[in-house]
Amino acid sequence: MASRRARSLGSALTAPTAPTGLSFAGLEDLLGYKLRRAQGAVHRDYMVTVGEIRLTQKQTAVMWLVQGNAGVSQGEVGSALGMDRATMMALVDRLESRELLIRRRSATDARRRELHVTAAGERLMKQLRMRIAVHESRIKSLFNAAELRTLERLLTRFQSLDGAGDAEALD
Amino acid sequence: MASRRARSLGSALTAPTAPTGLSFAGLEDLLGYKLRRAQGAVHRDYMVTVGEIRLTQKQTAVMWLVQGNAGVSQGEVGSALGMDRATMMALVDRLESRELLIRRRSATDARRRELHVTAAGERLMKQLRMRIAVHESRIKSLFNAAELRTLERLLTRFQSLDGAGDAEALD
DNA sequence: TATTGTTATACTCTATAACTATA
């Protein structure tokens, strides 16, 4: 019921559809709704751009942090991304079953599981980073330099809603 | 592991935690990540503010549109919000089982199901709209008038990623 | 006792595919 961009990778994404003549009755005036819409559009573009690599934004965030912090514990990554332990478990299970990362028992604290990116994970991340660069330039190209600075500055301000707020969900 | 705001309603939300000393290795420089973080913070605030009313943002969007367009079909709402039919079904099932809206077979096209908000749904939406007003003023108070205008204008621009793009997911 | 990871369970959103009933 609508024409849209790159649906060519033929997967999973339902995009907003053509005009419906339906009244939004003020829904579009909510800042929360606008933010959702923006996030939804970006998320779709991300998934299309990532394509057959098939990593969600959240999985990407985990891989990214593990890659940048070899041996980090599940709990550390989880709390940095705002996930509880159970959520993190499920996510790491998936990444481990795809052999993109492994758990290793810590030598100094047997309760901890240190996370490491596998060789396959490194290769995939290398590909993925190129896709992400494409995605990032596309979404950033919607703004000029000054707008982009402003947008990033204003977006960051929402973090104060979280009190201390360290890091947040990528998904 | 962190102090945060209003967790008083005692439910479901994991917030970002305290500093971990973990390297983000550039993750925080991604515009998509910043947008995610912002959306996450707003979503958490939404759920806390909505409290025991227990409607997700997406359920809220559906209720809102049905209220503003009595007799609209499932398909119309779904496409306006970027959900496919199956997703819409599950969502309407939940709302119907809570007796917040009902399906009614269309008199003119027996394939269609017209959606109507029930009296209970109207009452709940009245309460919900007050909560949403609180939530909206809180998140908007993070910005001055000029910033808010700018932010809303820039956020809207992401819609162009969706090509034609009519409406988008509230969740 | 407190912490880390684990498992079990559950709810929501998302999506595909196949099906029914209408048109």
Place this chain on the structure above:
DNA sequence: TATAGTTATAGAGTATAACAATA
């Protein structure tokens, strides 16, 4: 044939609770 809704199924994120191993 095409469309609206439906059902079944599945993957993913989220969260709670209870538990084991370790500190």
